[in-house]
Amino acid sequence: MKARVTVTLKAGVLDPQGQAIEGSLASLGFAGVKGVRQGKVFDLVLDGLDAEAAKAQLTQMCEKLLANTVIENYAIEILA
Template identity: 75%
Template sequence: MIKARVTVTLKNGVLDPQGKAIEGALGSLGFEGVHQVRQGKVFDLEIDGTDKGQAEANLKTMCDKLLANTVIENYTIAID
């Protein structure tokens, strides 16, 4: 069993209204000095098999087809 984490974030230059809302809410809660909040999403997956190379290739395909909108999002893959 291979464990992996995929982190998806918006590309630089893409507006992030949710990040701005979080930034404003943190300020309202008294957390001063917080700037440039960007939100993203994390996927933890367990994949059958032991070949890390094949798992990474499959994860890239998963990201390109479903997990990330590669027009506006970047992703990173970490395999344990």
Template identity: 70%
Template sequence: MKARVTVTLKNGVLDPQGKAIGNALHSLGFPGVGAVRQGKVFDVEIAETDRTAAEAALSAMAEKLLANTVIENYSVEIIG
């Protein structure tokens, strides 16, 4: 089973990398770009056939390693 775990910063957490990306986009001629927030995407192949069990395992992975849950949120999506 294939899944995607998306990790983003929580609202209120400063994002200097997102700010730098936004500034770079403006200097590259994209003046209509507003605020930019950066995150991480993990595509994971998991040897699980039960969707509920897979989602639980992926959430555990995010909680233990993929996301810093103090400052980041995550979402799990089964993609195939």
């Protein structure tokens, strides 16, 4: 089973890297970019779990390691 975890900064948390990327896009001539927030994507391959058990385990992984829940949100997708 494959799963994808997406970790993003919570609203209101300053993202200087996103701002730098936004500035760089503007300097490349991309007009109309009103905001960039940078995040992380983790692709996981899981063995021997049904979708529900996998989701529960992925939630634990996010809470314990993959995300810093002080500043980050996470989203879990079961891909196949």
